Structure formats: structure tokens, C-alpha cells
């Protein structure tokens with residue numbers, strides 16, 4: 004089987020760490036894993052697409068998901084979920100979106116308004132089988148003190164919704180192996196996400 | 202750490218980590234590099250384990266010095282390696298070329314990472330495969346992390362077997378790919394050797410030069426003969442399709458995936474050694490075929506070779522490649538799919554063109570998200586001060602350079618008028634002042650200063666007269682590629698303290714009038730700039746302020762916090778200087794009401810205080826607790 008995940012968000016928000024967690028978890032689950040990180044800059048603020056592709060060992064798959072072919076889009080920022088629609092299509096793709104808008108400075112300077120959540124939903128509706136909006140950053144901040152735990156919370160949510168063909172045990176193991184600081188809080192975030200998705 | 206796990210284990214590695222592992226499995230004793238993405242994680246990975254492995258690891262001041270360090274070790278009998286991005290090879294080229302003739306005593310491997318599509322580079326989309334031909338060095342090209350590991354380990358053996366340095370070339374979509382990888386055995390590094398004087402061999406003055414040249418060409422012939430068939434692979438060899446695919450690098454992965462997507466059983470030749478290309482391998486593959494599709498990003502190097510061989514063994518062969526695909530950018534599945542559909546007369550059944558049109562409509566009018574300098578970045582503050590003093594009219598030119606400050610190319614500054622190569626800003630500025638009466642202000646990072654700007658600054662004094670103003674943005678590290686240390690940092694790659702070289706002292710010694718200012722102090726910056734504006738000869742402003750991202754990481758590591766700032770809504774006059782002219786991303790402008798409201802997100806403020814200095818109404822202050 005093939006399962007193609009696209010992760011997207013803003014540089015510096017932990018997208019790449021989350022990608023590695025997912026990749027490791029899938030690996031423990033027995034998949035062959037392939038994925039790519041497309042970044043180059045240490046700074047924040049740029050949009051960061053990353054992929055994780057799960058497949059069996061006798062297949063060769065390339066690093067990036069093909070246009071219109073993602074099974075799941077995990078968007079850590081709403082505006083970027085719209086740009087991820089390139090990889091999505093109506094009969095296939097489920098979106099899980101963290102409701103935590105990060106307004107790009109160029110919007111300020113060029114006077115382009117940031118779209119409302121309703122407008123975002125409308126824009127991606129033609130590319131989505133289903134859209135989940137999760138208040139991941141907000142709840143992480145509330146319950147655990149920092150927004151960043153919202154990333155792993157999103158994984159919990161997606162898992163509970165049946166969107167990750169990986170066991171809870173393997174995701175937890177991958178979090179422990181990958182996250183460098185505050186492992187406990189990340190594990191808590193994962194559990195909160197699971198609860199929210201149930 | 203996965204990178205040090207046992208032989209036989211399967212782990213998920215980044216392509217660049219796999220390369221590092223390959224070098225460790227080869228028992229590399231000396232690794233020296235100058236960072237450059239997409240190659241940066243190779244040295245970063247080695248740096249993390251170097252002490253544990255008891256090997257030598259160094260960040261050099263530039264790629265040429267890094268290569269020379271590795272070469273010196275290899276000439277003394279110790280396995281050595283360097284890694285760089287494509288432009289790094291331009292810098293190191295001058296030394297690589299003669300060493301290729303010499304041949305090392307122990308394995309010497311050079312990794313070079315190209316970046317088609319410019320994911321992490323501006324400047325150009327150069328195809329470094331040409332260098333292998335010019336240097337007379339074999340070049341291996343992995344298509345994924347597993348091959349990256351295996352080829353790196355093998356490259357050391359190949360280098361020793363033929364006494365020749367070996368190039369490994371990746372692209373972003375190999376270096377930055379994560380994949381399940383099977384590990385081999387780690388080898389204990391040998392780090393001691395000695396140089397043996399050998400005038401007979403190292404004699405590269407005519408006629409010794411011609412002898413060395415002839416020898417290196419013979420080595421390449423022998424390599425082609427021995428490994429040309431072995432290293433390159435054919436998949437679906439028994440297919441009776443009259444059309445085949447020849448692919449190298451990540452293009453092989455695309456070819457394999459698209460074939461299975463379309464249910465094709467076509468033979469695919471994977472070219473893993475792109476220099477020397479094997480005539481026999483290609484001849485065998487194209488014999489009896491009607492057509493081949495050659496897949497390689499950038500220049501048609503393999504394709505031209507296939508055409509040549511076809512002339513001899515199969516003149517009627519149709520060779521496709523760059524007639525259907527671009528020489529610029531990267532290949533992707535969606536770019537290649539229509540080509541496959543056309544050549545193999547199959548349909549995938551998805552109208553990707555229509556999908557793309559629909560997508561373009563969906564994203565129309567959204568605010569762009571370009572990379573920005575971090576919250577509290579010292580460069581932003583320096584740009585702001587320079588713009589205040591010099592303005593941004595046609596009478597002032599801002600040659601740019603390579604580093605985080607390249608982001609000054611965007612709004613609101615637009616003060617990187619051209620970006621050429623590391624250190625080039627100063628030389629180009631000099632050329633402009635030779636012919637133009639415009640004021641010229643140059644921006645150079647501290648790492649860039651040591652890398653390549655020093656000779657150009659010396660050249661200013663040498664040709665005394667009207668000189669550009671050189672602003673050195675001294676943030677203490679090589680920030681853009683991941684905060685690696687440089688000769689001015691005061692610590693080494695393995696976190697040992699070392700004496701930092703003071704850029705202001707160097708600039709003085711190079712003949713410039715020098716001022717030093719704190720990057721986070723607008724008054725100091727302004728004053729220094731105004732003073733230097735009146736100086737006629739070479740002048741350098743060292744704007745000194747630690748990279749805020751690096752600073753913040755250390756603060757967090759130490760468990761420290763910092764004061765954050767807020768807008769006093771009673772004092773704010775809605776002028777918009779903080780968002781529209783200074784543009785720290787922590788400050789937002791809420792335009793939903795009749796009048797805009799400016800706010801600082803306390804989660805995002807990194808406490809640099811410069812916004813409080815630029816606000817004309819004193820409306821920004823330290824936020825009170827609670």
C-alpha cells in the first residue's frame with residue numbers, strides 16, 4: 004500500500020521535527036519511508052513543505068508526493084493549507100489544519116489582508132474530501148504552556164480520526180527518539196490530541 | 202543517535218546523514234568543510250560525533266582551505282573528506298585540479314551538492330558534473346540515501362585503488378531526502394600519517410605535467426573498464442520493450458515510480474557513475490532499441506554521450522530528453538508524467554493541467570510568504586540605519602552578498618541590488634566606484650568576510666581613491682547555513698574555545714578607516730555611518746550584534762528569559778513605521794477597525810529593543826509583567 008502525507012507550515016514552527024517523528028513512526032511500523040525537506044534557510048518565516056511517503060519495501064517511490072496525490076495534508080498554519088492544495092484532490096485528500104494563523108509580514112507591507120477561516124475553507128473545498136480544523140496551538144498553549152506542542156497534538160488528532168496508518172505505540176516511540184526537549188509535554192500533547200479526535 | 206547504530210540495523214536517515222555515515226564506515230580520519238546548503242548536514246552530522254569517533258573535524262574559512270586540509274591529510278596517508286555546495290566547488294577548484302593529477306596516498310573524497318530549482322541558493326543553477334570532466338576525477342551520483350551511504354564508503358576504496366580523488370555529486374532531492382537505510386559496519390578511523398617527499402612524482406612542471414596528465418587519463422580508462430558495467434545498473438532487463446529509459450540521480454527514482462504508476466515494464470538504466478561514462482554499458486543498453494528517454498536534471502551531459510554512442514552502434518535510435526524537458530529547474534513526477542504518457546502511449550487518467558489551473562485560482566490574491574529575517578535580527582536594525590542615513594535613491598548603490606542579510610532584497614528595504622557570490626560585493630562595488638559618481642554601500646557578513654571579502658578590501662587601499670563603504674554584519678556565526686563557527690567566533694566546530702580574530706583589527710590592517718557599532722543601537726549605527734560617509738578612502742563599519750536566533754537558543758538552553766516589548770496604545774500615533782518601514786514580524790497591524798491597531802506578539806518578541814528606538818513617538822516600551 005501507499006500512503007502519502009504532506010506537511011506544511013512556516014519555518015521555525017517545528018514542521019521538520021514533526022516530519023521526522025512521522026517518518027520514524029512509519030519506519031517502526033514496518034513501512035519503507037521516503038520523504039523530503041525543502042528548506043535552506045535557518046531563518047523563520049518562509050513556507051516549508053515536507054513529505055512523508057509510506058510504502059512497502061518492494062516499491063521504488065520518489066521523495067516528493069505528486070501533484071493532486073496526497074492522502075493527508077497536515078497544515079500547521081491555515082494560509083499554508085491553501086498552498087498545499089496543489090498536492091490535494093477532492094476524492095482523495097483529507098486536510099487537518101491547525102487554527103493558528105501566522106500573518107506574513109508582507110501582508111502588512113503590501114496591504115494584502117489575511118483570509119478568514121471561512122474563506123480558507125472555501126478555497127480548499129474543491130481539493131478536500133474532508134477538512135478538520137483543530138485548535139492545536141491554542142490548546143497546547145493553554146494546557147502545556149507552549150504553542151509548539153500543538154504539532155504533536157495534531158498527530159494525536161489525526162491518529163484518532165483514523166488518518167495515520169501507524170500504531171499509537173510507534174508514534175510514541177518516535178516522539179521519544181526524536182524530540183530533544185520536553186519529551187513528556189510532547190507525549191501529553193499527543194494524548195490530548197487523541198482525546199480531541201475521539 | 203541513529204548515525205552511530207550497529208551494522209545491519211535499518212534506520213531513517215537524511216541523505217546527508219547517510220553520506221556522513223558512509224564516511225564513518227570508511228574510517229574517515231579528517232573531515233574539513235565550509236558549510237553550504239544543501240550539503241550542510243554532512244559536516245554538521247560529522248561534527249556531532251567527531252570527538253566520540255576520535256577523528257579530526259574542522260570548519261575551514263572557505264571551501265578551498267577545507268579541500269586543502271583534506272588533501273594535505275590524504276597526501277600524508279590519512280583518509281579524508283570535504284563537502285560543499287555547488288558554488289563551493291568554484292572556490293575550491295583551483296586546488297582540486299592539480300591534486301587530481303597528483304593523486305592522494307589515502308582515500309580522498311569530495312562531496313558536492315547541486316541545487317537545481319534553488320531551494321537554498323540564489324546565484325545560479327550550475328551543473329557541477331562538468332567539473333569532473335575538467336578535473337579528470339571520477340564522479341559517483343547516488344539517487345537516494347541508501348546509495349548515498351554505499352557510494353560514499355565505496356568512494357574511499359575507489360580513490361585508494363586508483364590513487365585518484367573521487368567526487369560524489371548529489372542534488373537537493375538526494376541530500377534532503379529521508380529514507381529507510383540499512384547500515385554497514387563502522388570502521389575505526391586512522392588519524393596519523395606523514396608526508397613522504399617524492400620529487401619524482403610531485404613534479405608538475407613541464408614535462409612532468411604532461412606525464413601526470415597522461416597518467417590520470419589512464420586511470421580514468423581503467424576505472425571505466427573495471428567499474429563502468431558494475432556500478433551502473435539495469436532494471437527490467439528482460440523486458441521486450443523497444444523503448445528504454447536512461448536516468449541518473451533522483452531522476453531514476455521518478456522513472457521507477459512513474460513506470461509502476463503507468464503499469465509499464467520498461468528497461469531502466471541507472472547511471473551511477475556519471476564520469477567516466479561507460480561506452481560499453483550504454484552501447485549494450487541501446488542496442489536493438491527504437492528509442493530511449495534520457496532523464497537528467499540541468500544539462501544534457503548523459504544525453505549527448507548517448508547520442509555519440511548511438512552514432513556508432515545504433516544510428517537509427519531516437520534519443521529523447523531535453524527536446525521534451527527543460528534544462529532549468531528540477532524534475533518532478535508531474536513534470537515527467539506527460540512525457541511518459543506521450544512516449545509510452547499510456548494515460549494516468551488525471552487532468553493535471555486542469556487541476557493546476559484550479560489550484561492557481563484557489564491561491565490567487567493570498568498574501569505571499571517569503572522568508573524574513575528573524576524577530577530581533579541584528580541585520581534588520583543595520584539595514585534600517587543605513588537606509589536612514591543613505592536613503593534609497595538612484596544615487597546610492599547597495600551591492601549585496603551571501604548570508605541571512607540577502608533577505609534585505611525584499612520589502613521594506615530592497616537594499617541588495619545584486620547578489621553574485623561570496624565576497625563579490627566588495628570587488629563589484631570597487632568596479633562601480635571606478636566609473637560612477639554614485640555612493641556605494643556594501644553589505645558583507647562576518648563569515649563571508651573571512652571567506653572571500655578580505656582580498657577585495659585589501660584591493661581598495663591598493664587603489665586609493667574613492668572607495669565604497671563596507672558594512673560588515675558581524676553576528677558572530679555563519680548564520681544562514683545553521684550557525685557554524687568561523688575564525689571570528691571564538692569557538693571551534695567541536696565547541697572548543699579558540700582565539701577569535703577581531704574583524705575591526707583585520708580591516709584596519711587592510712588599510713581601512715574603521716568604526717565599530719552595536720547592531721542593536723540605532724544611535725551608534727547612525728553616528729558611525731555619518732562619520733564614515735565623510736571619509737574618502739576605504740572605510741569599514743563593523744556592525745556587531747549576535748545572531749538573535751543563536752542568542753535565543755542559548756538563552757533557552759540556559760533557562761533564561763528576556764524582557765519583551767509592547768505598544769502603548771495611548772501614545773501610538775498610527776504612523777506605521779514599526780510595521781511598514783522596520784517590519785519586525787513580531788509586530789502586527791490589525792486593520793479590521795477604522796484605524797489600524799499595532800501590537801507586538803509577546804510570544805514572538807525576542808527583546809532586541811530596536812522597534813522602541815525607531816518609533817518616532819516613544820510608544821513602544823518594555824512590557825510590564827503579568
Ligand SMILES: Cc1ncc(C[n+]2csc(CCOP(=O)(O)OP(=O)(O)O)c2C)c(N)n1
Nearest residue numbers: 237288289604605646647648649679680681
Ligand atoms: C561559495 C559558497 N559557499 C557557501 C555558500 C553558502 N552560504 C550561503 S549564506 C552563507 C552564510 C554566510 O554567513 P555570513 O556571511 O556570516 O552571514 P549570516 O548568514 O551570518 O548573516 C553561506 C555559507 C555559498 N552561497 N557560496
Ligand code: SF4
Nearest residue numbers: 575578605748749750
Ligand atoms: S538566523 Fe540570525 S542572522 Fe539569520 S535572520 Fe535569524 S537572527 Fe538574523
